[in-house]
Amino acid sequence: xxxxxxxxLSGGVGGAKLALGxxxxxxxxxxxxxxxxxxxxxxxxxxxxxxxxxxxxxxxxEANPELGWGRRGETWFRLGDGDLATHVERTxxxxxxxxxxxxxxxxxxxxxxxxxxxxxxxxxxRTRLETDRGWLDFQDYFVRLRCEPAVRRLEFTGAESARxxxxxxxxxxDPGLRAVIVCPSNPFISIDPILAIPxxxxxxxxxxxxxxxxxxxxxxxxxxxxxxxxxAELGLPVDAAAVARHxxxxxxxxxxxxxxxxxxxxxxxPIVLAPTLMVTLEDxxxxxxxxxxxxAAHRK
Numbered sequence: 001x002x003x004x005x006x007x008x009l010s011g012g013v014g015g016a017k018l019a020l021g022x023x024x025x026x027x028x029x030x031x032x033x034x035x036x037x038x039x040x041x042x043x044x045x046x047x048x049x050x051x052x053x054x055x056x057x058x059x060x061x062e063a064n065p066e067l068g069w070g071r072r073g074e075t076w077f078r079l080g081d082g083d084l085a086t087h088v089e090r091t092x093x094x095x096x097x098x099x100x101x102x103x104x105x106x107x108x109x110x111x112x113x114x115x116x117x118x119x120x121x122x123x124x125x126r127t128r129l130e131t132d133r134g135w136l137d138f139q140d141y142f143v144r145l146r147c148e149p150a151v152r153r154l155e156f157t158g159a160e161s162a163r164x165x166x167x168x169x170x171x172x173x174d175p176g177l178r179a180v181i182v183c184p185s186n187p188f189i190s191i192d193p194i195l196a197i198p199x200x201x202x203x204x205x206x207x208x209x210x211x212x213x214x215x216x217x218x219x220x221x222x223x224x225x226x227x228x229x230x231x232a233e234l235g236l237p238v239d240a241a242a243v244a245r246h247x248x249x250x251x252x253x254x255x256x257x258x259x260x261x262x263x264x265x266x267x268x269x270p271i272v273l274a275p276t277l278m279v280t281l282e283d284x285x286x287x288x289x290x291x292x293x294x295x296a297a298h299r300k
Contacts, residue, residue, distance in 0.1 A: 004030070004178035006292070007171050007209075011036045011190025012051040014216060014224055015183030016058040018291070021284030022181065023059055025292070028114035030178075033059075034168050036185070037100075037119045038127035038156055038193030041139045046087040047094055051190065052104055052119060053086060060111035101165060116167075120194040123162040127193055128155045138189065147226040151233045154188055159196035164203070172203040179295035180204065182213035184276065186227045187246050188234070204250040210298040211252045212291050215240040218257040218277060239263045253294045255287075270298065 006026060010019050010033055019033050036051045056062075086107070093103045099122045108117045127138040131149035141149060171177060185191055195201050204211055217240045222228040228238045236242045240260040244251065244267050256264045257276040264271050274290045277283065 003027070004176040004209075005171065005174065006031050006179050006181065007168075007177060008033045008181040008183055009185075009191055009194055010034070010051070010055060010183040011185030012039070012054040015051075015185035015190060016054050017278045017284050018181070018183040018214060018287060019055060020058050020281075021278070021286075021288030022291075023113075023115050024281075025285050025288045031115040032168075032171050033115060033117050034120050034165070034194060035117065036190045036193050037121055037125045038189065039138055039142075040124075040126065041137065043139075045091065046084075047091045048087050049090070049100070049104075049119070052100075052117065053083070055117055056086075056104070056107055056111060056113070059108070059113045059115060059117070062111065101167070118165050118167055120168060120200065121162040121165055121197050123158065125156055125158045125162045125193060125197070127189055128157055129153075130155070142189075142226075147229065151230050153234070154192065156193050156196040159193065160198070162197045164197045164199045169199065169203050172207045172209075175208055177207065177209035179209050179292060180207060180211040181291050181295075182211065182247065182251075184214040184216035184223075186216060186222075186225055186230070187243055188227075188230055191247075201250060207250075210295040211247075211250050212295050212298075213244065213247050213251055213254055214276060214287065214291060215243050215254065215256045215260065217243055217260070219259045220263075223277065241267055244269065253298055255291060255294060270294075 008019055008022055022031055033055055035055055039050045041048055090103050100119050101122050104117055129136050129141050130152040133149045216222060216227050220238050231238045240256040241264050244254040251269060253270045255272045255274055258273045261273055272294045276287060278287060
């Protein structure tokens with residue numbers, strides 16, 4: 001079991017940090033990363049998959065270190081010709097009838113990534129938010145309006161008819177699976193779209209491997225992005241314990257930052273306290289090892 005496969009659920013930049021740590025400390029061909037499809041959108045006739053692309057670029061070493069998204073060494077505007085070529089080729093192949101899974105598999109191989117990278121579904125699923133300015137598509141909220149509107153609730157359009165990626169379900173049902181790691185991504189806009197796909201939450205609950213989640217909240221604040229702001233607007237306490245309760249129906253172990261000891265002390269699930277701020281590559285690897293050791297110590 002200690003050498004078995006590992007499955008990780010991830011959004012974009014924040015989740016990709018831990019995904020990279022896992023990729024570096026595991027035998028690379030034992031890792032499967034499941035990406036959030038809810039951020040995907042169409043722009044100028046192109047299909048763009050932000051979280052999948054962030055994972056592709058991060059694992060291949062192509063991520064832009066200054067921006068945290070996009071590709072390094074671009075030559076054209078803020079999102080350059082290399083990134084544009086990814087969208088063009090993906091759109092061309094989707095129009096030709098290829099699945100998103102097959103396209104991403106070819107992309108990751110061409111970038112030299114040994115880990116599997118899977119969209120949670122090949123079907124169209126889009127995150128929308130009801131805000132104090134009305135209903136907004138995710139990219140309008142996140143990019144155009146810079147997360148300024150107050151969020152009232154979220155909706156995952158198409159989730160009810162989306163089919164879970166069969167390779168993801170097969171991985172979760174694998175009796176040799178070593179661990180499921182929920183990366184420290186925004187629970188509402190990065191992980192919930194995955195969980196909204198029929199069968200996904202049930203598969204996590206039925207999974208024989210320990211499910212370990214890493215808190216995206218440190219000391220009542222999000223490291224990056226609108227997680228803390230969104231929690232407050234949704235009427236939730238802005239703390240690490242609230243995220244654990246959000247995942248409670250399938251969660252076996254929760255990793256919280258050492259600074260949140262008092263906040264998570266009353267949770268009725270096993271807690272591991274650790275440094276969770278990932279600034280350096282060594283931080284990412286260290287947290288990955290902590291998550292894997294926590295899973296190894298837990299037996300369902």
